[in-house]
Amino acid sequence: MPWNISAARRDDRTPQAQEPAMSNDHTDRPTSGQILTPEEQEHRAFGHYISGLTDAEGCFLLSLVKSSNHFQGQRAVAAFQIGLRDDDRAILDKIQERWGVGKIYTHNSNKKNTNANPSATLIVKITCELINVIIPHFELFPLRSKKSRDFIIWRQGVELIRKVQKRPARHRKKSGGNMMPKWTDLDRVEYTALCDAIRQQRQYETGGSSIPLDTLERPDQDYNQGDLEFLD
Numbered sequence: 096m097p098w099n100i101s102a103a104r105r106d107d108r109t110p111q112a113q114e115p116a117m118s119n120d121h122t123d124r125p126t127s128g129q130i131l132t133p134e135e136q137e138h139r140a141f142g143h144y145i146s147g148l149t150d151a152e153g154c155f156l157l158s159l160v161k162s163s164n165h166f167q168g169q170r171a172v173a174a175f176q177i178g179l180r181d182d183d184r185a186i187l188d189k190i191q192e193r194w195g196v197g198k199i200y201t202h203n204s205n206k207k208n209t210n211a212n213p214s215a216t217l218i219v220k221i222t223c224e225l226i227n228v229i230i231p232h233f234e235l236f237p238l239r240s241k242k243s244r245d246f247i248i249w250r251q252g253v254e255l256i257r258k259v260q261k262r263p264a265r266h267r268k269k270s271g272g273n274m275m276p277k278w279t280d281l282d283r284v285e286y287t288a289l290c291d292a293i294r295q296q297r298q299y300e301t302g303g304s305s306i307p308l309d310t311l312e313r314p315d316q317d318y319n320q321g322d323l324e325f326l327d
Contacts, residue, residue, distance in 0.1 A: 142236040145177075145190055149233075150240040153177045155249035157290045171278075171286055173253045174220035175229050181213040191217055194232070196224040222260060225253045244296050252289040255282065 131139070154176050162170040179187060187199050197219035219229055230253065233246055262277045278286075 141189075141193065142232065145193075146233060146236040146238055148186070149177060150238050150242050152179060153242065155242070155245045155293065157249055157252040157286070157293050159287070159290060171256060172220065173222065173225060173249070173256055174218055175225060175249075176216050176218045178214055178216040181215045184215040187215055187217040194219075194228050196221070196228050222253065222257050226257050241296075245293055248289055248293045248296060252286060252293070255286055255289070 156172065156174045156176070158172045159169045160172050177187065177190065181201055184199065184201075191197050191199060197217050200216050200218060202214045202216065219225060230250055237243065238246055259277045259282055264277070
């Protein structure tokens, strides 16, 4: 049973763009005495499976990446990923089909380790998809490992990013109408503190491959306009 969700349209790139519909998984919790069909049971079981897989192989990322296109040379990035060996890509395909968001990237073996197997990574990095799909999933199907602490910190960062994105644009009156940054000094301090907190939380964890930096640093079509304004 796929989630009833429409992925965010790639041509809607403003912070005010229409967001994906909330999954009906979030509203069909079984009530007392309710009997689930085999299809519903399988759907829920796979939800718990995704969370268990994330406990072992997932990663919640908050970061500041270099960007020459931004005033302060940095751009705020939030993303979620699950990485597996490429011969397990079918699992990522099934997760992507269920969620209706994200892209799967294939990575060749490490040049320093020619015996390493190719890997595949499902990455979700569009903010409204993180808000409307990824966060509700892990609230409905909680993580069981220490990674649940990562999620709590990461969710605060994603919600901060979305709050900033949704602020109305303002123009400087005395600078030819140039746009004013949406991020305040307090926003920057808070986001930087969350980045540091999740980094410290993760230093003793194992499992979960890191998100390839070239994928996150590339200002490609996966980012909406709000994402490209961070910390400018």
